[in-house]
Amino acid sequence: MQQVNLGIVGGGTVGGGVYQAVERNGALMASRLGVQLAVARVAVRDLQKKRPVKIPARKLTTHWREVVEDPAVQLVIELMGGTETAREVTLRAFELGKPVVTANKALISKHGEELFAAAQKHGVNFYYEASVAGGIPIIKVLREGLIGNRIARLYGILNGTCNYILTRMKREGAAYADVLADAQRLGYAEAEPSLDVDGLDALHKAGILASLAHGFWVNPKQIHVAGIRRIEQLDIQFAEKLGYTIKLLAVIKRGEGGNGKCPPIQVSVCPTLVPNTHVLASVNEVFNAVFVRGDIVGDTLYYGRGAGQDATASAVLSDLADAALDLKFGGQNRIPPFVPHERDGSVLPLAHVVTPFYVRLTVLDQPGVMAKVATILAENQIGISSVIQPEGHEGKRVPLILMIHDAPYAAMQRALQQISKLPVVKGKPVLYPVEHFD
């Protein structure tokens, strides 16, 4: 049986997981694939470090070049994280004519276009299933399983850390800071959590999915992003009263029309009210889910663990199988890493995005407040669909919750600026979009 020798760059959680998975199921994969995968070399940061996964010392090195440039290594697996050295590793492998498998969403998000071009120039392939939604084979599903579909809608819960925090905040009525501290203790959140909780990790993934779904490379700088740091228990509870759950939701929507051109695409990642009756409201803990509506297939959903050693390893193994078959059958350009096919593609500016909203104001409980707020909204052509005004004590601060019909972000933000200046309105208004999945 043909053998393919692998070089792994990165011996941390994911690298160790991939090494272990190849050891465990390599024989099974060989029987399914007709190709034997064998790890030849592994680059790690520290040779002395005790690893939960045993890797023979002769395979270890601290220099990534000794992996990538080893003539025995046919296929490079980049699992080191970060973007700059990872870029170097990938480019060097391409120069040597070696395909690369990566789990690095930040790398793809930041240097994707350059790396795709380099792969093409050197006639090798680049695989990145593990970069989005962990164990869910969503890249394969989008590029192959749904290849016959125009993707009308794609919604994703793409960050396990945020989903874990929001799940516990809702279940336990706990504050964000307390759940975050607990998540850090349990290893579900990093000591420096901003990549997750500020929505950047989900943004990287949303950009990759949007690009694949719509055939033009979406610049991550054009994607509206808001994280979960400022979500208050009060909003989780009011949302629940209204029949919604707050999720950090990636929304990728194709507009209508376009006159033959590609209409602008809405791409955003922000806390969003999801109706409790929708399946995405039930995606809890560290799980991810991607909901895809194709123009032919209709609604489909894909669900699984979004991160962690094993889920990521499963996705890397899937790429290794494709890469091994491409090496065996000479199909390195069979499915290129990215095929741009919408020359007119563009991202809809946030100001033009039209959506229903949830608004929470803090107001003084006195007569006429609602009239003043409603007048400003009406002047901005914004319609109210429902109101919750809990009973308070005259003259004291109380929350005022407004559910808003479809409105453009620009109009909504303008109205809220005006509302904020009312003397009866205290503090900053809270604004979240509402998604009805229609």
Next chain:
Amino acid sequence: MQQVNLGIVGGGTVGGGVYQAVERNGALMASRLGVQLAVARVAVRDLQKKRPVKIPARKLTTHWREVVEDPAVQLVIELMGGTETAREVTLRAFELGKPVVTANKALISKHGEELFAAAQKHGVNFYYEASVAGGIPIIKVLREGLIGNRIARLYGILNGTCNYILTRMKREGAAYADVLADAQRLGYAEAEPSLDVDGLDALHKAGILASLAHGFWVNPKQIHVAGIRRIEQLDIQFAEKLGYTIKLLAVIKRGEGGNGKCPPIQVSVCPTLVPNTHVLASVNEVFNAVFVRGDIVGDTLYYGRGAGQDATASAVLSDLADAALDLKFGGQNRIPPFVPHERDGSVLPLAHVVTPFYVRLTVLDQPGVMAKVATILAENQIGISSVIQPEGHEGKRVPLILMIHDAPYAAMQRALQQISKLPVVKGKPVLYPVEHFD
């Protein structure tokens, strides 16, 4: 750009859907694939019939050989249904060195092994994504996305007609016969519904999934199947009281151990109590879902429309893309239709399957009934986990519901036979397995 000429055999709902989908999204697919798909010929039953999808008359023929044997046709799409002519069509295409795409689960179930061997002999490929779970790309997910995983558990809601009927029975409290009649009127059920409601269609699909997941060809005759004809409203309601929903569930479980050999696999399709808290309980209407637990990836779920013109067309398009790439890159043996890799694989006989059960007896409401029933269960080493005994009128017939701890089918059936002979027990006991997904 390279062009691949398609020949479609079958101009009914699915055939028309595929023709329409290629017309609609062929250019999009070409831009993604680098190959242009073009329908060259279509074999239909009746040239005169008015079709909702317009196909130019010059492409139509009533003879399948004129499609398959047309030298211009490079790829055959078998969408005629049935098993005998479909087998002939497929074998003839293989003889001519033409790959075949099919949506025909009955064909694969009945003649799969012969057709796989013929494809291999003639060095062509055979694609059947559309044969299981419609628009959900579950064949690709199992064979490629999860290739690195041993599949510990696979659960499927695989028949849209049954799921539609059960959904409405539960929602509306309606009787089976009434909902079936309505489903027939709406086109969700055939005039002769037995293929669906007796579980045979789900059985075909379960056999294909079990074979792919476990690497040996599962003989459909060895799969335990029970349909939904006998499900009574009473059982749906008692299940709900206990926190369960009755679904027609395919269960494919790998046993533990095996001493290096493949342990026997449980494969069954029958009405099953699913806890309301499990996501599969929320899969309603005509939707299908497949829940897959891999030893590396953990729990994953795939959801979408299981049948119908468009969902099936989407799956056929995915196969056409793979087939076109295989033609372009000469990879016709890249992913063979079936790779047997577990020589010791076998199906666990039903008698040995151990599961919790739901039992409904019809008994006379008189003192001592429960003691007699409980004694027989105890003598068969069967434990009761809970009982519902609604208040009745002394001497009248009342239902008696028992939830049973894990027990082998053989013991359960033996005990029920003995219980049925008690003078206080009237009618046939109702027995459904309960699935806890652990």
